[in-house]
Amino acid sequence: MARHDETMPRTNSPATRHLAAVQRATSVLDALGAGGRDLGTGEIARATAINPSTVSRLLATLTAAGYVEYVQETGRYRLGVRVIQLAQGALSRLDVRQVARPLLERLVEETGETATLSLPAERDAITADFVPGRASVISVARVGRPSILHCTAVGKVMLAFGPHGAGELPLPLPRLTAATITAVAELERAIDEARVRGFATAAGERESDLNAVAAPVRDGRGLVAILGLQGPASRFTPDRLDDAAPPLLRAAAEVERALGRPA
Numbered sequence: 001m002a003r004h005d006e007t008m009p010r011t012n013s014p015a016t017r018h019l020a021a022v023q024r025a026t027s028v029l030d031a032l033g034a035g036g037r038d039l040g041t042g043e044i045a046r047a048t049a050i051n052p053s054t055v056s057r058l059l060a061t062l063t064a065a066g067y068v069e070y071v072q073e074t075g076r077y078r079l080g081v082r083v084i085q086l087a088q089g090a091l092s093r094l095d096v097r098q099v100a101r102p103l104l105e106r107l108v109e110e111t112g113e114t115a116t117l118s119l120p121a122e123r124d125a126i127t128a129d130f131v132p133g134r135a136s137v138i139s140v141a142r143v144g145r146p147s148i149l150h151c152t153a154v155g156k157v158m159l160a161f162g163p164h165g166a167g168e169l170p171l172p173l174p175r176l177t178a179a180t181i182t183a184v185a186e187l188e189r190a191i192d193e194a195r196v197r198g199f200a201t202a203a204g205e206r207e208s209d210l211n212a213v214a215a216p217v218r219d220g221r222g223l224v225a226i227l228g229l230q231g232p233a234s235r236f237t238p239d240r241l242d243d244a245a246p247p248l249l250r251a252a253a254e255v256e257r258a259l260g261r262p263a
Contacts, residue, residue: 021058024050028058029067029083038076096217096225097129099258103227103251104131110247113231116141118154118214120162120223125154133231141230148206150187151180153214154226156200160191161216161223179204198249201241209233213241215252219259227252 031047032039041059045052059077062068066082100117107115114133118125130141149155150166150173159166166187173182181187194200199215214228229244230236236244 024048024054025058025062028055028062029079032068032077032079033083038071038074038078040076044077096255096259100217100225100227100251100255101129101131103254104129107131107227107229107247107251108133111229111244113229113236113244114141116154116214116228116230118147118226118228120158120226121146123164124149125158125226128225135231135235148176150182151176151202151205153200153202153212153230154228156187156190156194156202157214157216157226158223159187160194160200161218163222166191176206177204177208179208181205197245199245201238203238203241204233211236211238211241213244213248215245215248217252217255217259219256219261224259225255227255 027048027050028044031044034047039047041052041056044050044059045055048055050058059068059070063070063077063080066080069078069080070076071078096119097117104115104117107113108131112134115131116127117129119128125147127141127143127145127147129143132141147155147158149159150169158164166184169184169187171184173184173187174180175182181190190200199213201211201213203211209232210230211233212228212230214226216223217225217227227248229248231240
């Protein structure tokens, strides 16, 4: 029968040493990820407060496993392809709708207007989820409805932050309301403004009584989703569109962080 002290791990037991080793290894990976550039052994040791000889052994082990890559020309290290593979696997299982849903609800609480989540498709963006506004008169979104790139806030975000620009749109641009932008040069100015401000607006451009504001959600690969707010033009005026932009941008940033994009 085993003695009691053999069943209880001591502070210097192998289990404790292994845990400490894992913590040191993850500290090295964190340093490489936060550095934004290739790092030498000494730089990693200073960043992690780990003895350089220990860092060297950890790097050798992580390199052999593919988690770290040694750059022969510089003698420095960077994150390896195995880390990228693991990150992509985790992101592929993360449903952006699940992440965004509580933030849509918060946006409704903060603004009173209908909050939407759109996902980029081949040539436009499709409404994937929404939370209706709390006022007696609201704008109701429809899941599965595609954006129209040149006359919606979501569409302008697609053009500003997605892979296709205004120059690729088929001409002439159709006019849906008196406010619809139909000149490519004017649309490109609106897209440039969206890139600078970080969000896009549309006032009565698709439907004369509907105004909207939208912001991109990006990860390391590019545009992955678009958050939006929309409401009746009589209440959700251009001034209120600008007022709604800060909480919308905060929500988009939170989704980005949840998807693994650095701040």
